[in-house]
Structures are given as structure tokens and as C-alpha cells.
Amino acid sequence: MMPESPIRKLVPYAEDAKKKGIKVIHLNIGQPDIKTPQVALDAIKNNTIEVLEYSRSEGSEQYREKLAAYYKNHNIDVVAKDIIITTGGSEALLFAMGSIADADDEIIIPEPFYANYNGFATASGVKIVPVISKIEDNFALPAIEEFEKLITPKTKAILICNPGNPTGYLYSKEEIEKLAQIVLKHDIFLIADEVYREFAYDGVKHYSIMEIEGLEQHAIMIDSVSKRYSMCGARIGCLVSKNKEVITTALKYAQARLSPPTYAQIASEAALETPQTYFDEVITEYVSRRDILIEELSKVPGVKVANPKGAFYCIAELPVANADDFAQWLLENFEYEGETVMVAPAAGFYSTPGLGLNQIRIAYVLEKEKIVRAVRILQEALKAYNA
Template sequence: MPIISNKGQHMPASPIRKLTPFAEKAKSEGKKVYHLNIGQPDIETPEGMLNAVKNIDFKVWAYTASEGTLSYRKKLTEYYNKLDYNIAPENIIVTTGGSEAITIAMMTCLNPGDEVIIPEPFYANYNGFACQSDIVVKPILSYIDNGFALPAISEFEKLITDRTKAIIICNPNNPTGYLYSQKEMQALKELVLKYDLYLFSDEAYREFCYDGRDFISPMHLDGLEENVIVMDTVSKRYSACGARLGCLITKNKEVLKAALKFAQARLSPGLVEQIAGEAAVDTPDAYFETVNKEYTHRRDVLVNALNQMDGVFCPNPGGAFYVVAKFPIDNADRFCQWMLESFSYHNATVMMAPATGFYSTPGAGQNEVRMAYVLNSNDLKSAMNCLQEALKVYPGRVEAEALADS
């Protein structure tokens, strides 16, 4: 029998989705499953975006330009220039979700065997995208004790070799919710310029910054015009994950020229999605203000509940809609599976993502779990009650003294 490729064998499974069969089995047994494992918001998609789809009147569902329709790119330019990105439509390549923006950026800027430094824990699919492109991920640990702040620049420099070509940041961060400061971004700028690196900036959660804190993009930092590639998506901003619509943005003309060839190879982004995306740019500010208040409330419900549990520690994130919490458990993968297979409270259980899948360093995140606060506050409270009871009886519970010694 033919065998699959080495790449197929090494491609990592998603920590966000790999426990789905256990969740489906729990549902088939009549259990309610609170899904905190995946960043699928329950916030309604803006009405204008949905209406644009309902009112489509084209006669032929045709290809679009490989870089995206000019009308959509012009509209996107309005959005980004309100944020002081100072770009033109030709600085944008529309992609099939943020995922394609990441893969095109990697294939355009990095050769097989090149190294990319990523603060971890990081978005799990970076590992998968790197595997697809034969790129080497060099992880640099951030720590839960200081809320997953950017590691010291000296730690980055220890990892830089002749094969280092880029740094990837996700800001606000998935999975930690950490929001990088002006000082941290300035330090990254100096590092990137010193070693002439690309800085990939994943900005999927730009709109979700809390407590009056500001979002800083490398696009706001002078002198990085040739180094920065922004990777973005409409999925989270407009609660439109199923639209699969994103974009790559850069002022580097050589990158744009090469990236367009990869975009041409996959033909074009979807026409209907771009119609919806164009309408989305006109979403009133009031929509985002309401959503921001809602997520701030949900964050507070979740973080407060977690930190009241015996043996649990959860930093208070400054953005996105995720937390990574440290639990008194022996193994996050085992615990998350046990929750679905063997535990219920009032005939309900909780699906979470083991944080191990968000690390590249072997053994990291063994007692950490990522949760997405994408459910309404009543469901979050019920999920936290369920989780609290589960931690009391989990067979692999580890007391604080043992965790401190590990």
C-alpha cells in the first residue's frame, strides 16, 4: 500500500479541534458541552454584511482578480488608513482567510530550512503552516507568571542564526490575550532592523483591546516599511469566521510582486466574500463599542471565576478573547479528554484546548489550558461551575506544592 509523505506524518493535529470526536460522543450521550475550545464568537455578524450577501444581483459567479477586487481593496484602504497605516490598494492582497495570508507570507519571504522566531505559546496553526512550507520554528518562551509578556530582546538574540529570516507576533495574542506595549513594539523594531529581519504581524484581534489600552501595530513604527508584513482577517472583527476572507498588507514592493504569484497560483479569493467584506467596512463604531463591552464583561466573569478556584492561576488579558490558565493537573491533554469522556456536572461538561498544542518547546504547557470566552456570561458561569467541580475530583490533580517543585 502506498504510504503518506513525511510532511503528512509530521503535520501536527490542531489542539483546538482534535478532541472534537470526544465532544460529539458526549453530546450523543445527552450531555451539554460548553465549547470554550475554539474562537467562534456567538456575537451576531453585522447586519450590513449579511444584507450585502442577501442582495447580490450578479448573473455570473465569476473569478475575481488574484489580488482581490479593486473596489474591496479601496474599501479596505479606507479602513486601514483610519488606523494610520498610510497604505494604498496596491499594498493589499486579498486572501482566503487569514490562514492563506500567513502561508503566502511564509512562502514569499522564507526558503525551506529558514528559521522564524515566535514567542510561545502561539497560535497553534503556525506550526502547521511552517510544516507546509518546510520552515523551522524557533520558539521563545513567554511565561504565565508575568502574563506572557514579550520575552527579553536578549533572549531573541540568543536564537538568531544565519538562517533566521523573520519574527512572528500575534497582537493581541492568541492564545494568551496579551497585548504588546509601545515599549515592547519599539524593542522589536530595533531588533528587526539590527538583523534585517521580516516582522510578520498577525492582527486578527486588533479590535479587541480592553481597559482603555491602545493597539500598536508595527505599521505605526517609522523605518519598518520594508520589513513588515501584516496578516489580517474579517473572521473575528465581524464575527464572520465562515467567510474565509483575509488579506496580506505590506509596503515592500518586492514582497508584493512575489506574493501575487502565489495568489495567482490559487486563482482568486471568493467573490461573495469580498462583497460582504466591502459592506463590513461601513459597520458603525457603535457595533464595536458594544462588542468590546460584552467581551470585557465576559473576560471579567471568566478570569474572576478561575482565580477563585483552588490551585488555579489565570492572568488578566489585555485583548483578544482568550485566556491561558494554569491548573493543578498532571497533563492538560489528559485532563481535557477526561472532561469530555468521563465527567459531567448537572449533565454538562466543558470542552477546552490543551495549551501543549500552542507550544513548540517539548514539555511546555503541560498544566495549562486555553479557553475562549465566546459564550454569553450565563453559559460561562455554568461552565466555570462545572470546571470547578471537575478539578475537585480529577484523578490526576496535582497540589500546589508539587506544581511549585515541577
């Protein structure tokens, strides 16, 4: 059965709260409030296309050439034929799972993980095998021995998100190299969802699986313009691999859905001209938002929070028995000075039953003043809920 989204399932309750005149502060979804680069918007506004045609199934050659040049600037040596443009990173993940795994095959994923991996696996007939990372360890990579215990003849890949959604954890070069060793040893794939690559903080560099020599035939990278350029609605992502068989198989899926969106590819190609100053400013802003969020949450009695090193999410553990109930109660039965908050219960980011029941994911994609206000509301809500 296709699982529901832990992020979006509470939307009807939020809409009802708004109809009552309650202002809802959204901490539940990773929709940045950062402006989309003007160069991308102008590429659409100023376009003179008279027939909105299909593009090639693998994406326009011009865009893939420019994307390959972008990756080379990030120490990732690929060419256009190693790239398939997809309808968002979501489709790239579906293509990856479908290309390397048959029904009932297994993919090992450190949990908590991006909730839609559950949905993609269900759609692909793939079984997710979780390896647990813990808030006490800041969600660092579990010991390699824990991965080894889970590998069976049906294991086809290890999948990571780096930096992580929902944890904000940034895997170190050493952790990535450990994973590379284990996939080479067992002749399986390493899939890395790297859509947050630009959002690495505290002077730590993001290290891609595509940088590892000797891993070329085992590495599959997933990427997207959604977060990098604040272009979630463009729905443009890509699958990148130097493994020709993977690309050839994924192309069959791409052909079956005809082509990725033409206008969105034009915008995404133009976005590659975005200057580094854009990212410098965005990263500075997110770091300050993260710092104020962690500072404010640490003042709330009973709350434990992991310190994210990338992306724009964190996991917080609350003094409640069930965060799903609490999140719904926030929208149905609580307001503080006319406002409430919407959060994403974290249980939906786990596949192991019973884990994450008292955790929530917070997306710090709001202005700092709103973050401070949201945590204040959360603190008052916890008092009332536990009274």
C-alpha cells in the same frame, strides 16, 4: 509531519458526549457568538450577480481601495497595491512564510502561539524557533536579549500575534518598537498577525507594526474579517506590506490559487460600513466576559490564570499533570448535572516539548451566564479528577 490541531482534535469525543445526552459547553474555540453585521449579510442577500466569476488574484480593486481607507483611519498609511486579499488570515500567513523563507529557514515566535503556526511552518518547510513567554509575566514580550541569542543566518523573521491568541496579551508600543529595532539591526522581517486589533481593552490602544516609521520594508501585517465582524465562515483575510518584493512574490502564490471567494469579498467590503457603535458594544461585552471569567477562575483552588488585555482568550494553569488527558476525560468520563465542558489543551500552542502540559486555553466567546456555569463545572471536574 503536519501537526494536528489541539483545538479540533477532541471534537469526536465531544460528539460522543452529546450523543449520550450530555450538554457540552464549548470553551475550546474562538467562534464568537456576536451577530455578524447586518450590512454584510444584506450585501449577499440583495446581490444580483448572474455569473459568479473569479475575482482578481489579489482581490477586487474596489475592496482593496476601501480596505486601505479603513487602515488610514487606524493610522496605517497604505494603498490598495500594498494589499493582497487572501482566503482567510491562514492563507495570508502561508503566503508570508512562502514569500520570505526557503526550506529550513527560521522564524522566531514567542510561545505560546496560535497552534496553526506550527502547521503553516510545516507546510512551508520553515523551522519555528520559539522564545518562551511565561504565565508568571502575564506572557509579556521576552527580553530582547532572548531574541538576539536565537538569531542565525537562517533567521528570516520574527512573528507575533497582537493581541495574542492564545494568551490575550496586548503588546505595548514600547515592546513593538523594541522588536522593530532588532529586525532593522539584523535585516529580517517583522510579521504581525493583527486579526484581533479591534479587541484591545482597559483603555489601551492597539499599536500596529505598520505605524512605525522606517520599518516599511521590514513589516508584513496579517489581517482577517473573521473575528472583527464575527465572519469566521467568510474566509477573507489579507497580507499587507509596503515592501514591493514581498507583495510581488506573494501575488505569485495568489495567482496559483486563482482568486479569493467572490461573495465573501462582497460581504467583507460591505462590513467596512459597520459603525463604531458595533465595536463599542462588542468590546464592552468582551470586557465584562473577561472580568467574570477571571473572577470565577480565581476562586478555583490550584488554578493560576493570566489576565488578558485583548482578543478573547486566556491561558489557565490547572492542578493536573496533563491537560490533554484531563480535557479528554472531561468529555469521556465526566458530567455535572448533565453537562460538561470542552477546553483546548495548551501544549499544542507551544513548540517546545514539555511546555504547557498543565495549561488550557479558554475562549470567552459565550454569554456570561454560560461562563459562570462552565467554571463551576470545571471546578467540580477538578475535584473529581484529583480525588
